[in-house]
Amino acid sequence: MPKSKHRLKKILKFGPIYALTLLSLTGYTAADTFLVSHSIATVKASKTTSSTAATVATNATSTSTSYKDDNISITIKTETVNNTKVYVADIVVSDSSYLKSALAQSTYGTNITETTSDQAEDVDAIFAINGDYYGYRNDGYVIRNGTLYRSTAGDEDVLGIDSNGNMASYDPSEYTAQELIDKGIVQAYSFGPTLVENGKVVVSDSDEVGQSMSSNPRTAIGQVGENHYIAVVSDGRTSESEGLSLSELAQVMVDNGATYAYNLDGGGSSTMVLNGKVINNPVGGGAGNSTGSERAVSDILYIGYKEQGS
Amino acid sequence: MKSSVIKWSIITVFWIVALNIYNHFGHGVYSNFMNFVWIPSAIMIIVRLLFTKMDRIASQLLVASAWTLSIGMFLKGVFDIANTSNNLIYLYPFLGIILLAGGIIRIPYAQHQ
Numbered sequence: 001m002p003k004s005k006h007r008l009k010k011i012l013k014f015g016p017i018y019a020l021t022l023l024s025l026t027g028y029t030a031a032d033t034f035l036v037s038h039s040i041a042t043v044k045a046s047k048t049t050s051s052t053a054a055t056v057a058t059n060a061t062s063t064s065t066s067y068k069d070d071n072i073s074i075t076i077k078t079e080t081v082n083n084t085k086v087y088v089a090d091i092v093v094s095d096s097s098y099l100k101s102a103l104a105q106s107t108y109g110t111n112i113t114e115t116t117s118d119q120a121e122d123v124d125a126i127f128a129i130n131g132d133y134y135g136y137r138n139d140g141y142v143i144r145n146g147t148l149y150r151s152t153a154g155d156e157d158v159l160g161i162d163s164n165g166n167m168a169s170y171d172p173s174e175y176t177a178q179e180l181i182d183k184g185i186v187q188a189y190s191f192g193p194t195l196v197e198n199g200k201v202v203v204s205d206s207d208e209v210g211q212s213m214s215s216n217p218r219t220a221i222g223q224v225g226e227n228h229y230i231a232v233v234s235d236g237r238t239s240e241s242e243g244l245s246l247s248e249l250a251q252v253m254v255d256n257g258a259t260y261a262y263n264l265d266g267g268g269s270s271t272m273v274l275n276g277k278v279i280n281n282p283v284g285g286g287a288g289n290s291t292g293s294e295r296a297v298s299d300i301l302y303i304g305y306k307e308q309g310s
Numbered sequence: 311m312k313s314s315v316i317k318w319s320i321i322t323v324f325w326i327v328a329l330n331i332y333n334h335f336g337h338g339v340y341s342n343f344m345n346f347v348w349i350p351s352a353i354m355i356i357v358r359l360l361f362t363k364m365d366r367i368a369s370q371l372l373v374a375s376a377w378t379l380s381i382g383m384f385l386k387g388v389f390d391i392a393n394t395s396n397n398l399i400y401l402y403p404f405l406g407i408i409l410l411a412g413g414i415i416r417i418p419y420a421q422h423q
Contacts, residue, residue, distance in 0.1 A: 014370050014374075015370055015373070015374070018370075018374045019377070022374075022377060022378060022381060025398070025401065026381055026385060028398070029385060029396055029398040029399065030385065030388075032396060032398065033389065033394055033395075033396040034392075034394075136392070136393060136394045137393065137394055137395055138395050138396070138397065139395070
């Protein structure tokens with residue numbers, strides 16, 4: 001075969017071969033990001049259990065919107081803010097260690113998910129909200145119940161909860177994950193932004209998560225005082241509820257007495273569970289975002305007696 | 311040359327339609343990578359208009375570069391909107407730029423022939 005003809009044949013083959021390579025790379029990258037589970041660690045017994053928190057109260061009373069026993073008091077009220085249904089949970093605990101975290105399937109990793117209500121059931125949670133969906137990203141500190149799972153810094157401020165149950169934001173460019181552990185942080189969530197500090201709204205009307213500039217379902221956690229917390233979940237993306245902007249969410253927090261508040265994963269992930277029942281109208285069901293359909297997420301933040309891995 | 315310009319115009323329109331469909335279901339979340347996904351194919355229209363004489367190697371390298379960059383930008387846009395990431399995404403600009411450089415180097419060679 002003449003040399004030029006042989007060369008031409010080679011060139012003609014480059015197109016289809018490269019196209020196939022590109023398609024394979026794209027398929028693999030998409031599957032690796034959205035589908036393939038990577039288990040990295042199994043949740044072990046917590047390092048934060050206090051002797052007080054180990055005792056389960058027996059005289060509990062509960063309704064569809066409240067729970068009360070000797071150690072834990074939770075009351076959920078529903079408000080309408082800007083044509084949006086907002087669920088505000090007022091939580092008072094006798095010991096901060098009743099505020100805990102759980103990971104889906106008791107495993108740290110990527111694409112390992114369970115719905116908030118299933119995770120809540122796994123740990124006998126009295127009350128639960130979705131967390132920061134850490135498994136959807138490659139960065140952002142992950143410290144749960146005193147164990148450091150991920151030390152790669154993200155861009156947003158980190159919510160740190162110390163062993164006394166106090167919440168504050170930390171700039172990951174100023175603190176390493178280990179430094180946060182050394183400071184006594186037992187839970188670190190990386191989503192944000194910080195909504196309220198010292199009782200004042202610290203997000204502007206134009207602040208948003210990533211490139212988002214619209215109203216959405218939201219989840220946020222805040223602190224009113226010692227062992228006194230506020231969790232807010234709003235509906236959104238439905239004809240009944242438009243959703244909240246971050247500044248509106250922050251204002252709800254301040255109006256309910258929060259001195260500090262932090263935005264967690266929202267959108268289809270936003271879910272609030274009390275006594276095993278979903279309180280809000282999640283829109284996480286994928287196609288069509290049908291109301292009432294929960295999205296499976298990486299983690300939850302909950303109030304309860306049982307600890308994951310114990 | 312004319313058929314190439316028409317082909318890349320259709321591809322550019324395809325990307326514009328694709329990004330608009332994706333943005334429609336994006337709940338108001340946007341990504342600049344997604345918004346500008348049509349740029350590599352639009353550049354291919356200009357390249358085809360400027361360099362009418364191009365050999366097969368240069369052409370294939372530039373075509374591969376345009377598709378690599380466009381698909382990479384679209385995928386990065388999807389990841390941005392979903393608020394997720396994957397380190398493999400950096401392969402796309404790496405490959406795209408190498409192919410682009412190869413194509414650009416090859417263009418004058420064809421002009422001399």
